[in-house]
Amino acid sequence: MSDDLLATEFEANRGRLRAVAHRMLGSGAEADDAVQETWLRLNRTGGDTIDNLPAWLTTVVGRVCLDMLRSRATRREEPPVELPGGADPEREVLLADSVGVALLVVLETLTPAERLAFVLHDLFAVSFDEIAPVVGRSPAATRQLASRARRRVHGGSPAGAADFARQREIVDAFLAAARGDDFEGLLRLLDPDVALRMGDGAARLGDGTPAEQAARFFAGRAHGAMPATIDGIAGALVNTPWGARIALAFTVAGDRIIAIDAIVDPDESVTIDLLN
Incomplete structure (x- = not known):
C-alpha cells in the first residue's frame, strides 16, 4: 500500500479513533496524542500485512490508551476529565454524542482494563475476542471486566x-x-x-x-x-x-x-x- 493511500485510509478512520481515545482518556489533548501515536505505529508497520485496517487501528489506539492510563496511575496524576464550557467544538460534539460528561467522570473510577473493555465493547461494538489480547485476559475474563464496569457506570452516573x-x-x-x-x-x-x-x-x-x-x-x-x-x-x-x-x-x-x-x-x- 502506498504512503498516500495509507494516509488516506488513516484519515478516514481518524474521527472514530479520536472518539475511542477521548472516551478512554477524558482529554481532547491526550486523545490527539493517542491518535498520533497510532499513526506512527501504522507508519512503522505499513498496510500490506493488515487484513482489516479499521479493526487494527481500533485495537492499537485502545492499547495506546491503556498504556497511557497505566502510566497516569503510576504517576498518580489527577484525571484530566474535561467538563463543559471549553471552546473546543469537536470535543463538545464528542461528549454530546456519548452518554455525556457524567460517564467520563464515572469512567475515572474504573481500572484501565475495565475502562478499555467497556468503552470498546459497549460504545464501539468491538468483540471480546478482539479486546482480550489487548488487556491480556481470556475473552470470558474480558467480558467480566466489561460487566463490572457496566454495573458501576449504571450505578454511578446521575443519568444512568x-x-x-x-x-x-x-x-x-x-x-x-x-x-x-x-x-x-x-x-x-x-x-x-x-x-x-x-x-x-x-x-x-x-x-x-x-x-x-x-x-x-x-x-x-x-x-x-x-x-x-x-x-x-x-x-x-x-x-x-x-x-x-x-x-x-x-x-x-x-x-x-x-x-x-x-x-x-x-x-x-x-x-x-x-x-x-
Missing part, C-alpha cells in the same frame, strides 16, 4: 437510570417488532452497521446490509423472549424448544441498536437478571 430506561424502551420495541414480523420496524431500530455476534464471532446471515440481515433473522421470532438484564445492559433470555438457553445483550447508542450479542447456554460468567 434514565439511560437504562431508554435502552429498555428500545429493546422492548425491538422484541415487539420481531414478534410482529415487522421488518421495517426492526430496521428503524437497528444501526445500519449493527454488529450481530454469536459467541463473540461475527454472524453472517445472508445478503444485504448488517441491519437487513439482522432484521430478516429476527422478524417473526422472539415470541418466547423474556426481558432481562444481561451483564448490566438491556437484553432478553430465550428458552428454545430444543432446550438451549440464549441470552441476547443489546448495545444501544442514542435511539439505535449498534450491537447484539447472542450467548448460547451462558455460564456463570454472564450475569442474568430476569425482569417482571
Whole structure:
C-alpha cells in the first residue's frame, strides 16, 4: 500500500479513533496524542500485512490508551476529565454524542482494563475476542471486566437510570417488532452497521446490509423472549424448544441498536437478571 493511500485510509478512520481515545482518556489533548501515536505505529508497520485496517487501528489506539492510563496511575496524576464550557467544538460534539460528561467522570473510577473493555465493547461494538489480547485476559475474563464496569457506570452516573430506561424502551420495541414480523420496524431500530455476534464471532446471515440481515433473522421470532438484564445492559433470555438457553445483550447508542450479542447456554460468567 502506498504512503498516500495509507494516509488516506488513516484519515478516514481518524474521527472514530479520536472518539475511542477521548472516551478512554477524558482529554481532547491526550486523545490527539493517542491518535498520533497510532499513526506512527501504522507508519512503522505499513498496510500490506493488515487484513482489516479499521479493526487494527481500533485495537492499537485502545492499547495506546491503556498504556497511557497505566502510566497516569503510576504517576498518580489527577484525571484530566474535561467538563463543559471549553471552546473546543469537536470535543463538545464528542461528549454530546456519548452518554455525556457524567460517564467520563464515572469512567475515572474504573481500572484501565475495565475502562478499555467497556468503552470498546459497549460504545464501539468491538468483540471480546478482539479486546482480550489487548488487556491480556481470556475473552470470558474480558467480558467480566466489561460487566463490572457496566454495573458501576449504571450505578454511578446521575443519568444512568434514565439511560437504562431508554435502552429498555428500545429493546422492548425491538422484541415487539420481531414478534410482529415487522421488518421495517426492526430496521428503524437497528444501526445500519449493527454488529450481530454469536459467541463473540461475527454472524453472517445472508445478503444485504448488517441491519437487513439482522432484521430478516429476527422478524417473526422472539415470541418466547423474556426481558432481562444481561451483564448490566438491556437484553432478553430465550428458552428454545430444543432446550438451549440464549441470552441476547443489546448495545444501544442514542435511539439505535449498534450491537447484539447472542450467548448460547451462558455460564456463570454472564450475569442474568430476569425482569417482571
